[in-house]
Amino acid sequence: MAKHIGIIAVSPEGAALFYGQLTRHLSKLAPPNDQPRITVHNEPVSAYIDAIRQGDWHGVARLMRRSADILVGAGAEVCLSPDNIVQHAIPLAESGSKVPWLPMTDLVAISIEADKRRTVGVIGTKLVIESSTYQTPLGIRGIQLLPPTPDEAEMLEQIIFGELLFGYIRPESRNAVHGIIRHLAERGCEGVILGCSEAPLVVTRENSSLPVYDAADILAERAVRFALSGS
Numbered sequence: 583m584a585k586h587i588g589i590i591a592v593s594p595e596g597a598a599l600f601y602g603q604l605t606r607h608l609s610k611l612a613p614p615n616d617q618p619r620i621t622v623h624n625e626p627v628s629a630y631i632d633a634i635r636q637g638d639w640h641g642v643a644r645l646m647r648r649s650a651d652i653l654v655g656a657g658a659e660v661c662l663s664p665d666n667i668v669q670h671a672i673p674l675a676e677s678g679s680k681v682p683w684l685p686m687t688d689l690v691a692i693s694i695e696a697d698k699r700r701t702v703g704v705i706g707t708k709l710v711i712e713s714s715t716y717q718t719p720l721g722i723r724g725i726q727l728l729p730p731t732p733d734e735a736e737m738l739e740q741i742i743f744g745e746l747l748f749g750y751i752r753p754e755s756r757n758a759v760h761g762i763i764r765h766l767a768e769r770g771c772e773g774v775i776l777g778c779s780e781a782p783l784v785v786t787r788e789n790s791s792l793p794v795y796d797a798a799d800i801l802a803e804r805a806v807r808f809a810l811s812g813s
Contacts, residue, residue, distance in 0.1 A: 584618035585809040588658025590649040591624035592665035595749045596779025600664035603802040611806050618809040621656045623649040643674035654681055662805055664798040666710045666777045686801040690775060691719035693800050699773050701726045703766030706777030707742050708735050728771050734762045746780035759784045764791050
């Protein structure tokens with residue numbers, strides 16, 4: 583029997599997009615009579631934003647663990663979060679957990695390594711761009727992460743928190759994001775990580791000027807395979 587998947591939601595829009603990605607992979611990989619149960623739980627996104635802006639990663643971890651405990655109580659046998667901005671807190675949140683947690687950033691790094699890329703860019707919030715969220719798992723595999731310029735990072739921050747978090751994007755913002763990706767390509771990037779769960783509202787494999795590594799979609803496929811195989 584397939585394992586029950588528990589989703590720790592942070593951004594409602596990002597979690598909704600991820601749920602769609604998860605079910606699309608299920609339709610391809612899981613037989614109709616072996617579909618896993620999926621449970622989603624969220625704490626208010628404002629609580630996460632407040633804790634993150636204060637640099638309170640223990641507070642972020644407590645929020646995540648609160649959701650995880652509720653999910654496990656509902657029967658979840660594996661936990662995960664598609665939100666890039668909270669990945670930094672997972673080692674704190676999963677400590678002592680009764681069920682395994684799937685690490686999104688490691689899965690993304692493994693995918694990039696498998697494609698033999700050596701330099702990749704990232705689209706995300708300033709915290710994701712500037713922190714070790716992706717730098718560490720990529721760096722230990724000999725892969726360079728090239729961030730957007732400071733001005734571009736600030737622009738992405740405004741677009742993500744001002745538009746994408748609420749499920750929409752203005753045409754000029756869409757053009758700006760694609761301009762940033764083109765600039766990453768000009769600077770030598772061989773691919774780009776979508777390090778923001780709402781980024782698929784703007785960037786897809788079909789419209790990107792660089793090969794896309796959609797972190798949430800990579801996690802969704804791995805979650806399905808884990809649920810079906812148990813490993």
